[in-house]
Amino acid sequence: ARLHGRPDCTPVTLGESSIGGPGFTVVAGPCSVENRSQLLTTAEAVRAAGAHALRAGAFKPRTSPYSFHGLGVPGLRLLAEAREVTGLPVVSECVDVRDIEVMASSVDMIQIGARNMQNYTLLREAGRTRVPVLLKRGLAATLDELLLACEYLLDGGNEQVVLCERGIRTFETSYRFTLDVAAVPVLKERTHLPVIVDPSHAAGAKGRVVPLALAAAAAGADGIILESHHDPATALCDGAQALPVEELPALMERLGHACAAA
Ligand code: PEP
Ligand code: MN
Incomplete structure (x- = not known):
C-alpha cells in the first residue's frame, strides 16, 4: 500500500x-456546464466571491438515461474559456475511460465521481496521467473501499489525489x-492526502448547504466543493441544491471565521 498516515x-x-497546504480551499460552480453565458456568469461570481477554483461537469453521470448528460467536449471548451476569463483553475468530472486524454489536456483537476469510485479501469487510466485527481x-x-480505490491511482504513479466525502x-x-x-478525521488519520467535503450532494437542498459546509470546516477538512448557480431555478441538473451565487460571499465570510477559529 502506498498510503500512509x-x-x-x-x-x-x-x-x-x-x-x-495552509488555508481552506473552496471550489464552487454549477453542477453542469449548460451554455456559455450560464458558465461565464457563474464563474465570474465564483471568482468575485473569492473562491479558489471553478467546478462544472461537461460529462454528467445521471440516474436516468433521459436526463441531461452534459455538453461533452464543447463543455470542456467553455470551461477553458471560463478559466481564461477568470483565472480560476477548473475541476471537472471524467465518466468514461475514452475521455481521459481530452480531460487531462483540458482541466486542472479530474474528478472521479461517486458512481465511478470503483470503476477500476477508469482509475487505472487516471493513475497513468499526472493530472491531479479528485x-x-x-x-x-x-x-476502506475508498482508500483501495485511491491506491489504484497511486499505483499508477499519480500521487496527486484529493479525497472527497x-x-x-x-x-x-x-x-x-x-x-x-x-470520515474527515478518519481519512486524515489514515492517509497523507488532502480531504475535502462536498456539502451539496448530501444536502440535496440549498438551505442545508451552508451548515454542512461549516461542519466540514469545523471537522478539519482541507476544503469544500459545492454547487452554485447564477439562476438555480433554470439549472439543468441539481438546481435544488445549488447555492445562488449571491449567497457565496456570505459563505466565504463565515468559512473564513470558521477556519480562523479551527
Ligand atoms: C457532481 O459533482 O455533480 C456529482 C455527480 O457528484 P457525485 O459523484 O458525488 O454524485
Ligand atoms: Mn451535481
Whole structure:
C-alpha cells in the first residue's frame, strides 16, 4: 500500500495554488456546464466571491438515461474559456475511460465521481496521467473501499489525489445523502492526502448547504466543493441544491471565521 498516515500531508496542485497546504480551499460552480453565458456568469461570481477554483461537469453521470448528460467536449471548451476569463483553475468530472486524454489536456483537476469510485479501469487510466485527481467516495462505499480505490491511482504513479466525502446512503431519507463528517478525521488519520467535503450532494437542498459546509470546516477538512448557480431555478441538473451565487460571499465570510477559529 502506498498510503500512509499523518503527520506528513501531501498538498495537491490546483492551478497555481494547492489543496492541503495552509488555508481552506473552496471550489464552487454549477453542477453542469449548460451554455456559455450560464458558465461565464457563474464563474465570474465564483471568482468575485473569492473562491479558489471553478467546478462544472461537461460529462454528467445521471440516474436516468433521459436526463441531461452534459455538453461533452464543447463543455470542456467553455470551461477553458471560463478559466481564461477568470483565472480560476477548473475541476471537472471524467465518466468514461475514452475521455481521459481530452480531460487531462483540458482541466486542472479530474474528478472521479461517486458512481465511478470503483470503476477500476477508469482509475487505472487516471493513475497513468499526472493530472491531479479528485476522488469522491462512492455512495455506498466504506472508507476502506475508498482508500483501495485511491491506491489504484497511486499505483499508477499519480500521487496527486484529493479525497472527497460527499454523503453516503443510509436509512435516513429526509435529505439526499448522509454526510459522514467522521470520515474527515478518519481519512486524515489514515492517509497523507488532502480531504475535502462536498456539502451539496448530501444536502440535496440549498438551505442545508451552508451548515454542512461549516461542519466540514469545523471537522478539519482541507476544503469544500459545492454547487452554485447564477439562476438555480433554470439549472439543468441539481438546481435544488445549488447555492445562488449571491449567497457565496456570505459563505466565504463565515468559512473564513470558521477556519480562523479551527
Ligand atoms: C457532481 O459533482 O455533480 C456529482 C455527480 O457528484 P457525485 O459523484 O458525488 O454524485
Ligand atoms: Mn451535481
